[in-house]
Amino acid sequence: xxxxxxxxxxxxxxxxxxxxxxxxxxxxxxxxxxxxxxxxxxxxxxxxxxxxxxxxxxxxxxxxxxxxxxxxxxxxxxxxxxxxxxxxxxxxxxxxxxxxxxxxxxxxxxxxxxxxxxxxxxxxxxxxxxxxxxxxxxxxxxxxxxxxxxxxxxxxxxxxxxxxxxxxxxxxxxxxxxxxxxxxxxxxxxxxxxxxxxxxxxxxxxxxxxxxxxxxxxxxxxxxxxxxxxxxxxxxxxxxxxxxxxxxxxxxxxxxxxxxxxxxxxxxxxxxxxxxxxxxxxxxxxxxxxxxxxxxxxxxxxxxxxxxxxxxxxxxxxxxxxxxxxxxxxxxxxxxxxxxxxxxxxxxxxxxxxxxxxxxxxxxxxxxxxxxxxxxxxxxxxxxxxxxxxxxxxx
Amino acid sequence: xxxxxxxxxxxxxxxxxxxxxxxxxxxxxxxxxxxxxxxxxxxxxxxxxxxxxxxxxxxxxxxxxxxxxxxxxxxxxxxxxxxxxxxxxxxxxxxxxxxxxxxxxxxxxxxxxxxxxxxxxxxxxxxxxxxxxxxxxxxxxxxxxxxxxxxxxxxxxxxxxxxxxxxxxxxxxxxxxxxxxxxxxxxxxxxxxxxxxxxxxxxxxxxxxxxxxxxxxxxxxxxxxxxxxxxxxxxxxxxxxxxxxxxxxxxxxxxxxxxxxxxxxxxxxxxxxxxxxxxxxxxxxxxxxxxxxxxxxxxxxxxxxxxxxxxxxxxxxxxxxxxxxxxxxxxxxxxxxxxxxxxxxxxxxxxxxxxxxxxxxxxxxxxxxxxxxxxxxxxxxxxxxxxxxxxxxxx
Numbered sequence: 001x002x003x004x005x006x007x008x009x010x011x012x013x014x015x016x017x018x019x020x021x022x023x024x025x026x027x028x029x030x031x032x033x034x035x036x037x038x039x040x041x042x043x044x045x046x047x048x049x050x051x052x053x054x055x056x057x058x059x060x061x062x063x064x065x066x067x068x069x070x071x072x073x074x075x076x077x078x079x080x081x082x083x084x085x086x087x088x089x090x091x092x093x094x095x096x097x098x099x100x101x102x103x104x105x106x107x108x109x110x111x112x113x114x115x116x117x118x119x120x121x122x123x124x125x126x127x128x129x130x131x132x133x134x135x136x137x138x139x140x141x142x143x144x145x146x147x148x149x150x151x152x153x154x155x156x157x158x159x160x161x162x163x164x165x166x167x168x169x170x171x172x173x174x175x176x177x178x179x180x181x182x183x184x185x186x187x188x189x190x191x192x193x194x195x196x197x198x199x200x201x202x203x204x205x206x207x208x209x210x211x212x213x214x215x216x217x218x219x220x221x222x223x224x225x226x227x228x229x230x231x232x233x234x235x236x237x238x239x240x241x242x243x244x245x246x247x248x249x250x251x252x253x254x255x256x257x258x259x260x261x262x263x264x265x266x267x268x269x270x271x272x273x274x275x276x277x278x279x280x281x282x283x284x285x286x287x288x289x290x291x292x293x294x295x296x297x298x299x300x301x302x303x304x305x306x307x308x309x310x311x312x313x314x315x316x317x318x319x320x321x322x323x324x325x326x327x328x329x330x331x332x333x334x335x336x337x338x339x340x341x342x343x344x345x346x347x348x349x350x351x352x353x354x355x356x357x358x359x360x361x362x363x364x365x366x367x368x369x370x371x372x373x374x375x376x377x378x379x380x381x382x383x384x385x386x387x388x389x390x391x392x393x394x395x
Numbered sequence: 396x397x398x399x400x401x402x403x404x405x406x407x408x409x410x411x412x413x414x415x416x417x418x419x420x421x422x423x424x425x426x427x428x429x430x431x432x433x434x435x436x437x438x439x440x441x442x443x444x445x446x447x448x449x450x451x452x453x454x455x456x457x458x459x460x461x462x463x464x465x466x467x468x469x470x471x472x473x474x475x476x477x478x479x480x481x482x483x484x485x486x487x488x489x490x491x492x493x494x495x496x497x498x499x500x501x502x503x504x505x506x507x508x509x510x511x512x513x514x515x516x517x518x519x520x521x522x523x524x525x526x527x528x529x530x531x532x533x534x535x536x537x538x539x540x541x542x543x544x545x546x547x548x549x550x551x552x553x554x555x556x557x558x559x560x561x562x563x564x565x566x567x568x569x570x571x572x573x574x575x576x577x578x579x580x581x582x583x584x585x586x587x588x589x590x591x592x593x594x595x596x597x598x599x600x601x602x603x604x605x606x607x608x609x610x611x612x613x614x615x616x617x618x619x620x621x622x623x624x625x626x627x628x629x630x631x632x633x634x635x636x637x638x639x640x641x642x643x644x645x646x647x648x649x650x651x652x653x654x655x656x657x658x659x660x661x662x663x664x665x666x667x668x669x670x671x672x673x674x675x676x677x678x679x680x681x682x683x684x685x686x687x688x689x690x691x692x693x694x695x696x697x698x699x700x701x702x703x704x705x706x707x708x709x710x711x712x713x714x715x716x717x718x719x720x721x722x723x724x725x726x727x728x729x730x731x732x733x734x735x736x737x738x739x740x741x742x743x744x745x746x747x748x749x750x751x752x753x754x755x756x757x758x759x760x761x762x763x764x765x766x767x768x769x770x771x772x773x774x775x776x777x778x779x780x781x782x783x784x785x786x787x788x789x790x
Contacts, residue, residue, distance in 0.1 A: 045745055045752040052732065073719070073744045081722060081740055089736040302751075324468070327476060337447065341484040345476055346439075349468045353438040356697075356751060360445065 003203060004238045007163075007211040009269045009290075013382045019261060019288030022381045025269055027093040027163035028209055029085060032060035034269065035285045035377050037276065037370045038095055038293035043068045044078070044088040047298055048356070048363040051089045057336055057368035058375070062090055063293055066099035066156055070146070071139045075159035083161030095164040095293075098153045098195075098215075101243070101273070103127055103137045104171040130170060132187070150194035154212075158202055161209060166241055167195035169215040174245040181219040188217050189231050196235060211238035213271060220247045222259045229263035239269040242289070246275075254283055261288045278307070278314045278373060279394055285377050286386060297370050301362035304351040306330045307369040309393045318362065323348040336368035337361070398598060399633045402558075402606040404664045404685075408777045414656060414683030417776045420664055422488040422558035423604055424480060427455035429664065430680045430772050432671065432765045433490055433688035438463045439473070439483040442693055443751070443758040446484045452731055452763035453770070457485055458688055461494035461551055465541070466534045470554035478556030490559040490688075493548045493590075493610075496638070496668070498522055498532045499566040525565060527582070545589035549607075553597055556604060561636055562590035564610040569640040576614040583612050584626050591630060606633035608666060615642045617654045624658030634664040637684070641670075649678055656683045673702070673709045673768060674789055680772050681781060692765050696757040699746040701725045702764040704788045711739075713757065718743040731763035732756070 008026040015021065023034040039046060039054065041062045046054060054062065064084060069075060081087045084094060107127020128136040134149030153168040169188035172181050192214055199212045214237035218224030232240050242260050246253040257272065264270060269290040275281070276294020284292060297307060304318040308331055316323075316330070326344035338347075338361040350358030373393060380389045403421040410416065418429040434441060434449065436457045441449060449457065459479060464470060476482045479489060502522020523531040529544030548563040564583040567576050587609055594607045609627035613619030627635050637655050641648040652667065659665060664685040670676070671689020679687060692702060699713040703726055711718070711725070721739035733742075733756040745753030768788060775784045 043744075043748040043750055044741075045748070045750040048751045048755070050732070050752065050755065051736070068748075072747055073740075077720065077740070080720065081738065087738070087741055087744075089741070325472065325475065337445070341446070343476065343482070345468075345472070346482055346484070349438075349482075350440055353440070353463075353467055355438055355440040356443045356754065357440040357445065359751065360443070360755065 003200075003236050004208070004211045006208050007238055009239065009267070011267075015286070015381045015386050016384050018286040018386060020285045020377075020381045020386050021288060021290070022378045023269065023290055025093070025290070027211070029091060029093050029163050032093050033378055034290040035281075035374055035381075036060050036291050037281070037297075037374050038063045038271075038291055039298065039367060039370070040065075040293055040295045041088060041090070042295070043072070044084060046363075048302060048359045049298070049367060053337075053364050054090070054367060057364070057371045059092075059367060059371055061093040061095065061291070063095040063097065064088070064160070064162065065102060066096050066153065066160065067102035069096075069160060070099060070148075070156050071141050075156040079159040079161070085161065093164070094162040095271075096157050096160050096162040096166070097273075098166045098168040099148050099156065100135065100153070100168045101171050103135050103148060104173075106140065107137065130187075132190070134168075134191075135170075150191040151198040154195050154198040154202075158207065158210065163210060164213060164239070165199075165210050166213045167192045167215055167237075169217055169243060171244050172217060172219050174219075174248065176219055176245075178219075178221050178224070181217075181221055181224055185217050185224050185228060188215065189228075192231070192235065196237075213237055213239045213241045215241045215243045215273075216260050216264070217244040218260075219245050220252060220256055222255075225256060225259045226263045229260055233263075233265045237268065239271060239290075240264055241271040241273050243273040250280065250283075253280070254287070257284060257287050257289070264288075276370070278309075281373065282377065282386075282390055282393065285381070297366040298363050301366045302359040304347075304358065304362065306347070306362050307366045309369075310395055312395055318344065318347045318358070319351050320348075330362075330365050331369070334365065334368060334372070336365050338365040339368075398595075398631050399603070399606045401603050402633055404634065404662070406662075410681070410776045410781050411779050413681040413781060415680045415772075415776045415781050416683060416685070417773045418664065418685055420488070420685070422606070424486060424488050424558050427488055428773055429685040430676075430769055430776075431455050431686050432676070432692075432769050433458045433666075433686055434693065434762060434765070435460075435688055435690045436483060436485070437690070438467070439479060441758075443697060443754045444693070444762060448732075448755075448759050449485070449762060452759070453766045454487075454762060455766075456488040456490065456686070458490040458492065459483070459555070459557065460497065461491050461548065461555065462497035464491075464555060465494060465543075465551050466536050470551040474554040474556070480556065488559070489557040490666075491552045491555050491557040491561070492668075493561045493563040494543050494551065495530065495548070495563045496566050498530050498543060499568075501535065502532065525582075527585070529563070529586075530565075545586040546593040549590050549593040549597075553602065553605065558605060559608060559634065560594075560605050561608045562587045562610055562632075564612055564638060566639050567612060567614050569614075569643060571614055571640075573614075573616050573619070576612075576616055576619055580612050580619050580623060583610065584623075587626070587630065591632075608632055608634040608636045610636045610638045610668075611655050611659070612639040613655075614640050615647060615651055617650075620651060620654045621658045624655055628658075628660045632663065634666060634685075635659055636666040636668050638668040645675065645678075648675070649682070652679060652682050652684070659683075671765070673704070676768065677772065677781075677785055677788065680776070692761040693758050696761040697754040699742075699753065699757065701742070701757050702761045704764075705790055707790055713739065713742045713753070714746050715743075725757075725760050726764070729760065729763060729767070731760050733760040734763075
């Protein structure tokens, strides 16, 4: 890993009963213990939480989205402001994605749209075309034309300055057939090589601030996922990210991840893109995933859903009338600011009254729960007792 | 003040050049140095700020509104939850108002509506009638009929359990003529006596948790304000609140307050209801006002306006493009979390991106600025240099 002198990934413990491992990932902005959850500060801001709130429950790493930031306020501005870390007041490890996911999901529609049968034809078409050169799209903010190429994605991520950055790929939709997915995979690999080349240009100029992740696409097709794994294994990436559609249900997701993990080299950190349910994380960890990200913990908080272990659906909804007079905290074993100070009855009142504070307090709680989950997972792996976590957290 | 064994108001210093004084008001939930600003936690919640955020910049006291809380979640529920302090996680001094202001301002329209010529005829009429008995109104939430009497207002405020509570009065509209205002004042005084009687029933049962403020009405008519002052002076109130319309501009407000303060006995704390501009506070302090409250500092924060000394309009608007690349904090002399960690450029980005965090950070700042202002005011009074505050804060 001589391309990454300021980074390191060390595996400290492995689970004898699964592919799970505890690791330590070093970046120029500090290290993180893995498995870790990466919180989504989409527009260089956690929604309804400050960096201090994140640190209070031991958050190790956050991410921001290149797509949003390239459009507002622009990566050049963030560079002039001293980079993403300084701009948003987070001095720990950060990741940015390539910008591709939003371009393609706004163009193709999301997997959820497809599964739920939502029609996307009536949307404004923001994705205009995908060529060998890159992806042409219109800004969702002002309609201006943009072209995101592999080189441009790396340049933007260099300007943003996150520690961990990701190659541009095409995210194929769930309904894509195998022929399309295979052609797309080949394109993504050519893009991946162009990203590496652009990344190396930075290295040649002595820019060692960042480490590049390669992405595995291949949809739900095992042989394509294997091909994707073999491609990234042989390229000088620092880590790997499993992306694209993982299928239509949890079973299929596990199968897709299993194939990917079986073929990936074990010495690099592996990120699973966009997954953050408690049970999904526990099974992903068992398959060897090192980091996860998902908007769900903080998004559901803003709708009044508080994460809770041993609960159907992994959450309770504070809007429900059953909490009206409940003097208990969200979770009596939780040490977060919300659980130390406020009752479910108060949180119910805040949501009934549409108070922003309700969103803030449950966001704080859900961040703490995710950090606690990952802490429990790491502890259990070290003890060889990952199934204990299942029993403690899942119904 | 034998009615208030757990309360005290002590004057520590007076300004030789004005009626300004520094005092200390003791309540069962701690004391506060006056002059003080009371932040509005309308529905038992500060908007976009936690109790910890309030404490971080030295907030001494907050208030909640009886009108909102009697409708949602109800004062009985809050009593069963252990009272307002416990419910909302604020263990310091608190005030509740009588509930009257919202009933009458929703019924009559506000002074701002009148001044700005807003038509209120097309609104749903929520105020149904005012009788000797009390005010009949419909809930803005579900249309249910409520009657707020002086006795009921005190009972509700007893259930809520704030330290400082206020008598029910009729808030006359700005356009009220002198005859109406005089009749209304007499009604408010009869209501004030009924409030005292109901309050004393609590004292008789050994409830010494609360202290009662009498209200001065009288509109813009000097002789009525004098009459109001003489009425409250002679009743066993703990403190006085100057309420009702204070006129149509700052000049008239100063005249109205001046008349009231000239006639009020000096040994009781005086609150000026609903006033919170920096220049208004400085002139109110000079007239002898001890506490102020206003939603403006936190409301304007949610619209991107940050308080700043020596600035036209007392604020800057972070939505404005001039802040797009500004690496400075809101105020370089401010020690709040926002100013220690974030640039104006970042705050501008947050508002352009409609991020809740922008509201949180400027709310934290504006709270800190108000606390700093009141600190500077108290310090200056002790030194006999209140005009220094004017020079340091106003344009």
